[in-house]
Amino acid sequence: MFYNYLKVALRHLLKNKGFSFINIAGLTLGLTACLLIGLFVRDEKQFDNFIPEGERVYRLYYKITNNEGVSNIATTPPMFTTALQQNFPEVEQTLRILNIPSKVLFQTDSKELYEEGGIFAEPTFFNFFPLSFKYGSADKALVTPNAIVISQSMAQKYFGSENAIGKEIRLDKDLFRVTGVFQNNPKFHLPVTYILPLAATGLSDEQLKSWDWYSFHNYVKLKREVNSSILERKFQDYTRAFIKDKRTTYLPLLQPLPQIHLYSAAFKYDIAVRGNITYVRALSLIAVFILLIACFNFINLATAKSLQRAKEVGVRKTIGASRSQLIAQFIGETLLLTFISVAISLAFTYLALPWLNNFTAKQISFHPVSNPFTLLFWLGLTLVVGLLAGFYPALVLSGFQPLKVLKGVALADVGPGKIPWLRHGLVVVQFTLSVLLIISALVVITQINYLHQKDLGFNKEEIMFFPMRGDNLTNNYETFKNELLQVPGVAAASVGYGFPGDMFGDGIITVPVQGEQKSLKATQVMVDYDYIKTLGLQLLAGRDFSREYKTDTSAAYIINETAAKELGFTTPEQALGHTLLWPTWRKPDLIKKGQIIGVVKDFHYKSLYDKVEPAVLHIYPQAYWKVAVKLKSTDIGATVNQVKEVWDQFAPDYPLEYTFLDQSFATMYKAEDNLKSLLGIFTAITVFVSCLGLFGLAAYAAERRRKEIGIRKVLGASINQIAFLLSKDFVKLVLVAIFLASPVAWYCMHAWLQNFAYRINMGWWVFAVAGVGSLAIALITISFQAIKAAVANPVDALRSE
Template identity: 40%
Template structure:
């Protein structure tokens, strides 16, 4: 019996080649899109799943509150939080801290010298916290003492080849460290990617006062809870914990924080609103958007199948009638039609899987992932695909099967009510639903694309173009001012500045203290030289810039942003001039550096447009300089680079010449939005294509049913244009209805998504008009071609057939 169903099903597919092709193509494209998106999402959801007891491990982050009502979340916390939680709460089984090195460090092993990144200081428990397999050494004793380092397998191979690395020495800057452990590289699905870890005891030895701080937020801190602990009840205790330990210090400065816990396995996707994070970032919003897109595409292809199958029911009712007359039961007819649907789904799924295999390498390259491309070699994927054939086949074929098999033989053979006008209304409803989904996706894709463009082009308050950055290395640190002067001595260099802190870089905030009220305000502190404002082209709106004509500027002058001036209580920023402030020095933690505000600059963005503008304070502080920035002419950049490299090599025989551009910082910040915009637009295009493919099939069928009517109208004098309009009008009305319904749905969804950004585009009528014009144009082209073909048919030929 099954063999017979398959044979008849294949025969019907070959008999109706056009409709079979439309169904298979639409479903194959939808399945390929669904597969690609599903594999991408599955990959994103794998982060940190490999970690042992991951359900009991959490990252601590702080929610900061200020008296002026501002709040922010920070991924870095003070060093005392981890050990104090462990000491005070029996619920905590273990903790681990990591402090990242913000810039590359130079590794020296014998004659081998290279710069390395992705490292910092870590507690010994870091190896266990991330379930890292130790290849050499003992995880229980490694990093227990100062001047020890743990390196990953890649670095061990790089510096020691096939020889054991354990016990060997690595020189980092002026420190000689002993290799205490070699660990396997962090898995690709770890939110933290570290190459080396230096013992935290080095910090305890070098800056013991800082390591007792409740305000120096520089550490990523993780805790492991004991089995059976109610994390909600435990987290509720953390406010009291902070109130007892941290608030006595921080509240006197007008700010305080409350620690919170984020499951380790959620960090990759759900920590997007936390500042000062070094984690490999994903975005849950991207997952939700792409999931919706995949489901919409699949739904549209199924609706296409249902629509075309019910539309073609008239051409198959006589077949049904004859089968019933000769004894076929309704159940047998249903099995037959569902078998045909499953055959189409099977062919489409096979083609879709092959297309997905071809697309996945491109997606991997674009998203910098390593999703396995051999879909049909993965037994789990094959099993899901096999089951999907039946699920999609039954979902798409059930209604048409029950609908067509429901005709009565007498009704069919007497040709009464074979069209079932009520079913025409259903088909129209399905068309409307398809285009509601299409409108929704295309409006959403416009919103995502326009928001990305807005973030890339919005005035940031400074000129980020043509700013080249060099890190201070080696002997350059001995006299950075002199090095800057020599490097800047080139006709293609307009200006240069020394600094710690540039827009687009991740660094923790600092506080500025009002000397009058003794209150400390959280700000972003930029430690700069006299030429910083000129080099970045910041806009001075009150007072003056730093100047070498005022020798005291290097000691007691501060320039603040307008937000910082208003935070200090000055509605008119000019009134902030000469206001006395103080800053806690980095080199002497217990020593305040006091001075006056000499200037106010217009607000500028230090971070992504997801975040509000931070109050900023600029101060000259040579002790902290870490880089030099150059404003260069866009012409003949190779000559400029050649000059810089020549001077660099005079001061750095060990460090390779490396540079970057400031606008690259922001390109990295918006990389996620850029990828989302491209992927979303790509799959939305597929959605529209699938919807129009179904529309084309319906138009082909409906015009074939109206050839006699069209011919009579032509004989009576109807012109081609009126015939085309008559054939297209009903579809345009359906598209218009879909558009009206889609507007509020897409507006609500877009508005919710945009609220994730502190600065975003406005949702204007033009966005909806643009979407309507695009859909209508494509639909008119789809409907118009077939309508024109029908209108140009010779009426004699059509009437002969009738």
């Protein structure tokens, strides 16, 4: 019996090569897209799964509420862990991590390279995160102040295949000895390449007891069966007494370790490898959409083809075949076709995976045959998809009445034609999903283009910037800058702290206005005399810093227009001349007092996810650490080489490590760029697969109305009239799909756009383009079958009459 079913199925597939190809192509494309998305989503959800009892580990973070809104800060004061360990018996262990924000020069006997991904950590680090060690032991790895633990890839880079334990590495001026080599784990939320003991920072006990220094990443491990929500509330009550800034609400919260990777997209000052649960959910939905559409296609194509198998069913029933046997046969054909599609899709997935890894910077592996559990999953997928796609066509085909089909009764009356609502409903669902994705893709593409093209309030083109290295350059930065200005290709140069796209600090400023002390949290931008000129900022009122005014170094401020508005000034000019007070970073008790000499137009020094915050520009050489060089657009390569020559005169022991400002901003939106590309690709796949389903329904309609079309042609109907006759019903279905998809798409995209402080407006044109595009795609798909039926010889259709 089984052999007979298989033989009939193979004959049917080979006899109808075009039908088989379309079905297999649709299922294969849908399954391949679904598998690739599934592998990506599975990888995203595996972060930190290797950590035993990870459900007891939490990261502390701050939820800050003020006049600017609500934000989550990944960094908290170092005293948090001390207070938790000493006052809350629910806490088993604590961990403090201090990030090393910039690249550090690593020097060994054979190599000299800049490295990033470094942290200072307490010895409990490996109790929280038990990374596998290639060499050494986690127990004593961070005990001595001059210890350094490096990743296996770093050990390979510097020491080859040798055991790196005991080897010496010089970091800038300090010498460290390797005490451990851990194996790289791409599923770890902290992208660490080397770890130094917290004791190596030289921080005093007083600094580690600070409640106001928000620079640490703090973790706690709770004892078993502790309710984290109760502890969280108790700790919030405890910390209120230590918060000095009463204008802002600081709410400490506990974030479960499994949520850090996917649920921290909006966190500020985070060092974790961040995914985005919204994107993961969106891609998962797209995978389900594509799989359903591929199954719907098969149903439409199978029912369209069923008219040609009506007499076969009639003959089989006449000679004794039962309905259950026919259902088994037709579902078997579907399973065979699905098995072929799954096999091809597995091969395509394997071939496409390197592209996906390169595109997403991941290391996803795929072994569908070697892993028995994976193999069982694919076999199960074949069964589920086969049954989902084949059950309804099998039910319809097996339900034909043999007497009617063998007597030549109109085929529309014997089976599929009696319940067209299901096929039409499937087409509506397919195109609803397609239009939904088209609108979403248009909105995402437009928003991402807006992020890249929006006027940021400064000129980010052709500006290279790099950190200062070595005492000679740091102590002689003015001379270094003057030498740079002698290079023909250099238009301007500036030294400071707080260039757009880079690190910033903040602090509380106070401005007396009409007898009232107005305080404001503001971003601190430490500049020199040429900062505004180099970046091309626009002065709205007042003047720039000038060497002609000796007091500009110690008693002058420039604020942005947001700061002016927050301080209550209705125009930029009103802010000029007012006194501004700022507690200095090095000595907070020392107040820097000066006048506001200028107001600059708001410029976006952070990503467009964040609103422009109040900012204060002032000269504060103690914080200078980076140089920005504005290049002329003649020969960039030659100018960069000349800048290197000047660098070598001042910092010969340090290689020049630079980047361009526009690259820094482009990196901010890498996740969105990836989403744009993925959404575009999978939308195109969805639309294409949907068109296959529409093609099947058009083929069915043309076959069912073949004799009607022949009679109309004999009576004088034109090709255009017949094509219109066959197309109008499908156009109605697509219009219904557009009507259903538009409000859903608007709701989803409106919610997504709320993540951006600066965003596009969803105009009517988005929905118009999606609607017209969908109609055009549908008409092109339908027209092939419609024109084919319209130009057919009516004699062939009416011969049996």
